[in-house]
Amino acid sequence: MSKLYNAVINVADKFVPNHLRPLWMHPAGPKTVFFWAPMFKWGLVIAGFSDLVRRPVELLNMRQTATIAMTGLVWSRYSLVIIPKNWNLFSVNLFVAITQGVQFIRAYNYQLTHRDEN
The missing domain is CATH 1.20.1280 (Monooxygenase)
Structure with missing residues (x-):
């Protein structure tokens, strides 16, 4: 299951706008x-x-x-x-x-x- 999750996150990483990067990369963020x-x-x-x-x-x-x-x-x-x-x-x-x-x-x-x- 974690391989699938990591694959989805890696794809989503490419679409996160720069102004949302701090939230996306936060230790309690969506990842x-x-x-x-x-x-x-x-x-x-x-x-x-x-x-x-x-x-x-x-x-x-x-x-x-x-x-x-x-x-x-x-x-x-x-x-x-x-x-x-x-x-x-x-x-x-x-x-x-x-x-x-x-x-x-x-x-x-x-x-x-x-x-x-x-």
Whole structure:
């Protein structure tokens, strides 16, 4: 698999414009897993934004949203202490923490206002 990947990268190298070379050659750039793993994680952020609009508050699990928000914060911190600093990893995890934090607040407020009904 790595031979195929390297062949694709070698072909792509020829088409990268000069002004994008610094990004392309960066230790956490598109030639590495350090770029692609956070890129795919943006799917969690998109799902979180979708849930903010579509998921009824009574179906939210406070433990789950709190856990995902906390892991977003932990990984945000981690992305700033590793070498090379991975700003893409930082931003995706910050957005995961924010979206899940908002979901947690929604669920908490729902629990407070409907405590007497249960």
